[in-house]
Amino acid sequence: MNGNLALFLQTEELDDAQQLARQLTTLSQTDIQTISQVLDRWDDPQAVANLLMHPDLIPAERRGAALLRGLREPMTYTTLAAIVGLRGRVASWLNADRAVIVERLQIIIFEARPVLADRASLTLLEYARQTDADRLIFLLGYPGEIVQHNVLLALVRLLGGEKTRARVEAAITAKRVTQAGWDFAAAHLDTLLLDDLPLLSYIPNRSDFPVG
Numbered sequence: 746m747n748g749n750l751a752l753f754l755q756t757e758e759l760d761d762a763q764q765l766a767r768q769l770t771t772l773s774q775t776d777i778q779t780i781s782q783v784l785d786r787w788d789d790p791q792a793v794a795n796l797l798m799h800p801d802l803i804p805a806e807r808r809g810a811a812l813l814r815g816l817r818e819p820m821t822y823t824t825l826a827a828i829v830g831l832r833g834r835v836a837s838w839l840n841a842d843r844a845v846i847v848e849r850l851q852i853i854i855f856e857a858r859p860v861l862a863d864r865a866s867l868t869l870l871e872y873a874r875q876t877d878a879d880r881l882i883f884l885l886g887y888p889g890e891i892v893q894h895n896v897l898l899a900l901v902r903l904l905g906g907e908k909t910r911a912r913v914e915a916a917i918t919a920k921r922v923t924q925a926g927w928d929f930a931a932a933h934l935d936t937l938l939l940d941d942l943p944l945l946s947y948i949p950n951r952s953d954f955p956v957g
Contacts, residue, residue, distance in 0.1 A: 749765050812830055870899045882926075
């Protein structure tokens with residue numbers, strides 16, 4: 746097995762893992778088998794997380810299933826790794842799978858601690874479509890600025906500012922969004938631009954991931 750692959754699978758530092766992943770430009774058949782075995786066993790959290798954060802190293806025919814499995818984990822570091830790994834890959838999913846990802850990201854935002862919810866909102870910004878607008882409006886009630894900003898930015902990009910305002914106003918009338926969600930939208934809609942950047946959040950090493 747490639748020595749860099751062995752190091753990559755076990756490194757606990759995100760920066761080191763990224764550097765090693767960039768060096769793994771050519772994988773042997775043995776390397777591919779090793780990666781497949783890690784995914785089959787799914788019992789080495791660090792190795793699985795490193796692969797999910799760098800899914801180009803996963804064989805193409807297994808990549809989607811691995812990311813979805815990680816996304817469905819019960820709010821663990823593996824879930825965070827899958828959320829990170831999904832970014833920049835919207836075009837590789839069938840619409841049905843994309844809808845599943847959007848639904849799961851919504852659940853994560855509502856049920857998980859901020860370190861997961863914040864990153865989920867960043868990935869959701871890429872995957873959401875106009876048909877998901879009602880889901881996004883509902884998420885405006887999340888008590889955290891990163892999620893609120895990224896969700897509102899997604900709505901403005903999908904619907905435009907005026908339609909977003911009208912949809913949010915209708916939602917609060919129907920009690921489908923909290924007052925806090927409306928207050929945030931009302932305060933930022935006039936200044937939010939389509940090309941504004943999303944808010945990023947810190948990705949911890951696995952050893953720093955909060956538990957409990």
